[in-house]
Amino acid sequence: MVLPPGPSAPLAVQTWEWLARPTALLRRCAARYGEPFTLRTAWTDAPMIVVSDPEAVRAVFTAPAGTATAGASSTFLEPFAGPHSILLLDGDAHLRQRRLMLPPFHGERMRAHRGLVGELAAREVEGWPPGQVLATHPRMQALTLDVIMRIVFGAELPALRAAIRRALDLTMSLPRMLVFSLLGADRRFRRALERVDAGLLEVIRERRARPAGGGAILDELIAARHEDGSRPGDRELRDQLVTLLAAGHETTAGALSWALERLARHPEVLLRLREDEPGYADAVVKEVLRTRPVLTIAARKLAAPFAVAGWELPPGVHVAPCIYLTHRRPELYPDPTAFRPDRFLGDGAPDAYSWLPFGGGIRRCVGAAFAAMEMGEVLRAVAVRVALRPDRPAGERMRRRAVTLTPARGGRVIAEPLLKLDPR
Numbered sequence: 212m213v214l215p216p217g218p219s220a221p222l223a224v225q226t227w228e229w230l231a232r233p234t235a236l237l238r239r240c241a242a243r244y245g246e247p248f249t250l251r252t253a254w255t256d257a258p259m260i261v262v263s264d265p266e267a268v269r270a271v272f273t274a275p276a277g278t279a280t281a282g283a284s285s286t287f288l289e290p291f292a293g294p295h296s297i298l299l300l301d302g303d304a305h306l307r308q309r310r311l312m313l314p315p316f317h318g319e320r321m322r323a324h325r326g327l328v329g330e331l332a333a334r335e336v337e338g339w340p341p342g343q344v345l346a347t348h349p350r351m352q353a354l355t356l357d358v359i360m361r362i363v364f365g366a367e368l369p370a371l372r373a374a375i376r377r378a379l380d381l382t383m384s385l386p387r388m389l390v391f392s393l394l395g396a397d398r399r400f401r402r403a404l405e406r407v408d409a410g411l412l413e414v415i416r417e418r419r420a421r422p423a424g425g426g427a428i429l430d431e432l433i434a435a436r437h438e439d440g441s442r443p444g445d446r447e448l449r450d451q452l453v454t455l456l457a458a459g460h461e462t463t464a465g466a467l468s469w470a471l472e473r474l475a476r477h478p479e480v481l482l483r484l485r486e487d488e489p490g491y492a493d494a495v496v497k498e499v500l501r502t503r504p505v506l507t508i509a510a511r512k513l514a515a516p517f518a519v520a521g522w523e524l525p526p527g528v529h530v531a532p533c534i535y536l537t538h539r540r541p542e543l544y545p546d547p548t549a550f551r552p553d554r555f556l557g558d559g560a561p562d563a564y565s566w567l568p569f570g571g572g573i574r575r576c577v578g579a580a581f582a583a584m585e586m587g588e589v590l591r592a593v594a595v596r597v598a599l600r601p602d603r604p605a606g607e608r609m610r611r612r613a614v615t616l617t618p619a620r621g622g623r624v625i626a627e628p629l630l631k632l633d634p635r
């Protein structure tokens with residue numbers, strides 16, 4: 212088949228680069244081959260054509276039903292997320308699960324969690340050691356996992372929390388990820404996943420018998436009905452819960468560690484956050500997600516011939532709107548590598564095909580509004596309690612951990628408590 216140009220290195224070499232240095236690979240290919248270009252890695256079962264022009268992104272995200280399927284581009288997640296996960300389904304099956312998952316993350320039910328997020332964030336920030344170098348990524352992982360556990364289950368469930376963290380930690384090693392890409396999950400990971408499954412299924416069965424109340428998402432999902440009146444089964448619930456617990460905290464933790472890394476190097480932004488100007492926290496969140504997206508692509512697998520960016524692509528290949536490259540296009544964002552939250556104030560905000568941190572189309576992340584709210588609350592808790600400075604002047608490079616891009620050195624900052632006025 213005739214595909215757009217791309218690197219000629221062997222599949223194993225491209226796989227290593229995609230895992231170890233994804234952003235450098237994307238920038239180099241865009242500069243050398245233009246758009247679109249083709250990558251061949253073990254991450255996908257067929258070549259992947261990368262696009263970043265908003266019109267090409269629009270074409271992919273609005274492709275006719277059944278033409279470009281997202282679930283088929285995410286099969287590497289199945290050993291963890293399970294076959295019923297909203298991330299792996301397409302068509303009617305995907306919409307069925309999406310209707311089940313959307314309500315708890317929107318409107319009043321989402322806003323009802325704001326107080327809990329603020330409370331947990333305040334407790335976290337107040338525990339930071341003053342004047343010492345702090346790696347924020349593991350702290351944000353712990354915080355966001357606490358948040359999602361409390362919201363999903365209405366309880367902390369420490370044994371289940373520890374099992375989930377152990378399983379996720381096994382995906383953070385680059386050599387292990389390379390093995391997973393080439394050979395599939397190993398025995399150690401499968402055992403860790405079995406412990407997660409046992410814990411989740413036990414909680415599901417207990418809640419079916421004795422609902423906890425208090426607005427926990429699990430209780431809502433158990434009480435929900437599909438359009439045909441049927442209830443979601445235990446394995447179906449298990450897969451959606453794993454998706455919520457993993458995707459619902461790991462991506463947000465990465466984004467928050469990037470936010471703190473950026474704020475430490477832009478004290479004027481932190482100062483303005485402290486003033487609580489309407490709309491500014493949201494602008495900061497959007498600019499963090501633009502300059503440091505935690506995901507690189509939002510891929511689809513073609514089930515039919517598809518025309519995009521001047522190419523007629525055959526069925527079977529993957530076409531991937533590239534979040535990272537779209538966010539770096541200078542015609543969309545002048546001086547694109549600069550950190551300027553003001554871009555998102557007023558009428559200058561870009562359209563849905565120029566700002567892509569949550570994907571797009573009918574596959575847009577169901578928890579997008581919740582993630583943005585959570586990030587805003589955490590940043591407000593930080594701004595009113597501490598001043599931040601970097602441990603070294605140069606910003607941190609992007610490093611892949613599992614599927615997310617996070618600060619290479621863990622988002623290191625130095626926090627100092629704000630001086631409080633003596634009330635006397």
